Amino acid sequence: MLNTMTAARRSDGTRAAILTAARERFAADGFERATIRAIAADANIDPSLVMRYYGNKEKLFAAAAEFDLRLPDLTALPPERIGAVLVEHFLERWAGDETLLALIRAAVSHEAAAERMREVFATQVGPVAARLAPDPATAAVRAGLVATQMLGFALCRFVLRVPPVVALDRAEAVAWLAPTVQRYLLGEAPTVPIDPPADFAH
Amino acid sequence: MLNTMTAARRSDGTRAAILTAARERFAADGFERATIRAIAADANIDPSLVMRYYGNKEKLFAAAAEFDLRLPDLTALPPERIGAVLVEHFLERWAGDETLLALIRAAVSHEAAAERMREVFATQVGPVAARLAPDPATAAVRAGLVATQMLGFALCRFVLRVPPVVALDRAEAVAWLAPTVQRYLLGEAPTVPIDPPADFAH
DNA sequence: CTCGTTTGTCAACGCTTGTTGGCAAAACCA
DNA sequence: TGGTTTTGCCAACAAGCGTTGACAAACGAG
Numbered sequence: 001m002l003n004t005m006t007a008a009r010r011s012d013g014t015r016a017a018i019l020t021a022a023r024e025r026f027a028a029d030g031f032e033r034a035t036i037r038a039i040a041a042d043a044n045i046d047p048s049l050v051m052r053y054y055g056n057k058e059k060l061f062a063a064a065a066e067f068d069l070r071l072p073d074l075t076a077l078p079p080e081r082i083g084a085v086l087v088e089h090f091l092e093r094w095a096g097d098e099t100l101l102a103l104i105r106a107a108v109s110h111e112a113a114a115e116r117m118r119e120v121f122a123t124q125v126g127p128v129a130a131r132l133a134p135d136p137a138t139a140a141v142r143a144g145l146v147a148t149q150m151l152g153f154a155l156c157r158f159v160l161r162v163p164p165v166v167a168l169d170r171a172e173a174v175a176w177l178a179p180t181v182q183r184y185l186l187g188e189a190p191t192v193p194i195d196p197p198a199d200f201a202h
Numbered sequence: 203m204l205n206t207m208t209a210a211r212r213s214d215g216t217r218a219a220i221l222t223a224a225r226e227r228f229a230a231d232g233f234e235r236a237t238i239r240a241i242a243a244d245a246n247i248d249p250s251l252v253m254r255y256y257g258n259k260e261k262l263f264a265a266a267a268e269f270d271l272r273l274p275d276l277t278a279l280p281p282e283r284i285g286a287v288l289v290e291h292f293l294e295r296w297a298g299d300e301t302l303l304a305l306i307r308a309a310v311s312h313e314a315a316a317e318r319m320r321e322v323f324a325t326q327v328g329p330v331a332a333r334l335a336p337d338p339a340t341a342a343v344r345a346g347l348v349a350t351q352m353l354g355f356a357l358c359r360f361v362l363r364v365p366p367v368v369a370l371d372r373a374e375a376v377a378w379l380a381p382t383v384q385r386y387l388l389g390e391a392p393t394v395p396i397d398p399p400a401d402f403a404h
Numbered sequence: 405c406t407c408g409t410t411t412g413t414c415a416a417c418g419c420t421t422g423t424t425g426g427c428a429a430a431a432c433c434a
Numbered sequence: 435t436g437g438t439t440t441t442g443c444c445a446a447c448a449a450g451c452g453t454t455g456a457c458a459a460a461c462g463a464g
Contacts, residue, residue, distance in 0.1 A: 010430095014441080014442085032232075033311055036423085046442060046444075047423085048425090048442085048444085049441080051422080052441090052442090056422075057423095104310065105311055108310040109231060109232030109234075109311075114363065117362055118363070121364065140365070140366040141369075141370065141378075144364050144365075144366035144367040145378055147358050147367070148355040148357070148359075148379075149350065149382070151357055152351055152354015153354065155350070159316070160316050160319055161320070162320055162346050162349055164343045165343075167343075168346075175392035175393075176343075180351070183381065184378070190374070190378060191377075211411095212410070212411070212460095212462095213412090234451095238452060238453085239450085239452090247411095248412060249453085250412085250413075250454075253452080254411085259452065
């Protein structure tokens with residue numbers, strides 16, 4: 001072993017192939033339906049190799065579901081464009097990367113994946129909200145609200161494939177969603193009546 | 203057999219117990235992790251009875267995932283309150299019923315459940331949007347957009363349990379979400395530039 | 405009471421799953 | 435060259451799954 005850290009191993013190609021196949025399968029089938037055997041078949045290797053290189057299915061998923069939103073710097077932007085740029089960025093970031101899909105599909109019935117998802121939004125969207133929010137105390141809620149809209153869109157478009165949502169081209173999607181995200185991040189927090197009406201006519 | 207249709211059977215209690223247990227398990231674990239054996243155990247009966255009464259797991263799910271949004275009549279409402287009333291209704295409808303949760307968890311990796319979900323929004327929210335939209339041609343998109351926000355909220359609050367979204371009380375949630383739904387249903391459709399800018403500074 | 409039907413239990417099937425250990429070839433180092 | 439490590443394949447395991455069919459008890463109609 002020449003290099004002590006991150007030595008180039010002969011098996012790196014295989015490792016990468018496994019990871020790629022894993023992402024595809026997890027994205028397409030979710031955690032439980034994506035089988036080690038299928039992933040190994042896609043990568044043209046034996047299932048036991050997956051175990052040797054990644055320990056178990058859980059750890060394989062953890063390795064495959066590493067996800068960076070790569071949020072751009074928004075500070076230099078005219079404030080009224082922030083929503084649009086952010087939505088545009090989300091859509092572009094998700095279109096070419098199956099990791100987010102894998103994460104959503106798995107997170108729904110897999111606690112570790114859900115935790116990863118929460119983490120992504122807390123650590124990556126949270127700070128952005130903190131810098132933009134009129135009242136810093138509301139930053140976490142704002143980041144959460146952005147998550148509801150953007151994940152909801154991803155859910156309907158990529159997972160549930162709701163036809164009219166799939167039919168939207170990117171510009172239309174941005175035009176519809178941008179004001180929402182804009183308001184969640186920059187709009188003033190709504191004032192809630194102290195004693196909300198318990199009932200009203202249905 | 204006295205009555206030809208919907209005769210009261212001695213096993214109706216068991217059937218109902220199975221359905222209740224099924225909804226709970228599907229809601230908590232998703233389609234594949236919810237096992238027939240576990241459902242039967244919850245209902246205090248033998249797994250084979252589930253098969254006898256519901257045929258197979260697929261049909262059991264179909265029976266357990268029947269869902270009616272019970273959308274209220276909005277025609278008599280002042281237009282500016284529609285978003286709020288609708289959001290309030292969604293939240294109330296979902297809080298006490300595990301079916302929606304089961305549907306979301308299953309739909310993510312189960313095509314039949316996804317189809318059911320699309321159906322629910324197309325047939326129940328679609329008509330409402332058709333009656334409210336300024337331009338009827340945009341009704342389907344509007345219903346879809348409402349789905350992105352409301353399902354996204356349900357996803358973050360009930361499934362992913364994103365802390366700041368869980369922390370919102372119902373009135374706050376309504377205050378934040380109502381304007382979004384209001385705009386999706388009643389706002390004018392955004393005009394999209396014919397040739398959207400392909401690139402911009404990141 | 406008696407006979408047919410319904411309700412429920414039990415044991416087992418065939419299959420798939422994640423995971424393991426052994427073994428052969430290839431690659432590397434001396 | 436010889437010895438060690440790495441890479442890969444093969445066969446098998448224990449467990450869990452949906453599902454099936456046989457059989458006993460409870461029930462309802464005549």
